[in-house]
Amino acid sequence: MADWKESNTTRQILAAAEQGQYGVIAAIAYNLEQILGLVRAAEKAKSPLILQFFPWAITFSDGLLIRTGADAARRATVPVAIHLDHAQDEALIRHAADTLPFDSIMVDMSHHEKEENLKKTKELVAYCHARHIYTEAEPGRIEGGEDGVQDTAGLLASMTTPDEIEDFLATGVDALAPAFGNVHGEYGPQGPQLDYETLAKIREQIGGRVRMVLHGTNGFPPDVMKKCIAAGMTKINVNRLSLDDYYTHLKKRVGTAPHTTIIEEGVDAVVAQTVGWMEICGSAGKA
Template sequence: MLVTTKEMLLDAKKNHYGVGAFNVENLEFVMAVLAAAEETKSPVIMQTTPGTVKSAGLDYFYGMVAAAAARTEVPVALHLDHGDGFERCMQAMHTGYTSVMIDGSHVPYEENIATTAPVARVGAAMGIPVEAELGKVGGKEDDGPAVEGENPYTDPDEAVEFVERTGCTSLAIGVGTAHGVYHGTPHIQQDVVCEIASKLDIPLVLHGTSGVPDEQVAEAIKNGISKVNYATELRQAYTKGFMAYMAENPECFDPKKPAKWGMAEITKIVKIRMENLGSVGRA
């Protein structure tokens, strides 16, 4: 069933587990992520970035995820990841997305508030949760600019004021992670997670989690993270499976066959992540 992220994230916060939010690129990704959620009986968030949406359209992705949700008993939410402006978020809401993120993290603090607050007001009126971001998650997300050389950590006191002034229902925080492929081992600044969690009542979100050691993610959840995003490693898993099939069967011209291998790799990694998040059996 297609639901909003409100109840699933509040339950995760209350019971100290994480809900996985997995970026889906096409039908095969949707089916593979759903298979993992069903096998583990986990709530799941499927999300798309503006760059992904440009490849097909909000309506295509809504149609695929809504169809998947209608086939299952596990809670499924459809989330706009890194919404790049008021108009995009409104389009997603009116298309049927059950959660949106407005990303004003690349602009100064006051401008971020001015960007976030109108989306949060409309979301509140429509009953749709709105995620925002404060601080800098490094690397390069989607078509956005790379974030390098800036203080990567969210200021806890600023976070309190930001939530009060914007009305966002969840907050992505900068704690040392980065989007894309890591070069070296990433490190989550757990004391920052703890301090922000002690000051805010809304669920906290961890971005840039692909490649972060499981034990660090588990500790961050214990310290207050409720939603955990994965994108890069799903792309890597699918490509690995697809290419492995083609290497063994170079004459194959039926895309469904290598796609099945790619889907199996996604399902495998998503199940591992759900187990680490503690979401197994929480559907």
């Protein structure tokens, strides 16, 4: 392992999680209130945190949201990593790696056919590694899409296969987000229909060579989350699980309270909801 990886914050957080058999919340932030709420939640729970941004945050704010998140991470009293999730544009990945303070980047070429996906992933993983950035990729294809992610909705899903695992490990990537029935976005009335047998086989084949990442947690009940973590997931991507109460609060309070009060209460809503999931995932008290 290259020396830089030993001091990379994302790698340190996930290595400790794997050893301790708990999951670390990797939460998407769209604005300042959510950045503050997520970091304060980590400090309150004494938990590590991975603060995630979609590429939208770069193009929308010219990187301001990412720099703000990185400043909050530096000031935090617990380990906080800055991660770019579902980066699907090659030029943007290079721009992010060159100019923005990311600890890790998900190189998501899953919208390409397999050979092109692997070729581009290998090139971009090497580019990120040369800049001391930890990497993540998606073997197989996880169905669906989320607000802030382009080009995933409507693509045909496919379970991760043993061959795909070896092909992706050959790219040099550091973490893998397998497809085992999980979906981006909403599951619908039937809820998550996960193939734990496939997940167990994926974990066995990986054999600790890279970390495992859980995508598609919207609507997960605590027992499903705990089962995925017991199956080896260390990086737990969340969106609505940390932000639903924030949006409910906005709908309720806009027009009935001062703007500053709404902002402060919104931060508190993110803190409360996220602390609860840190406790469920077992990371509380681990920082």
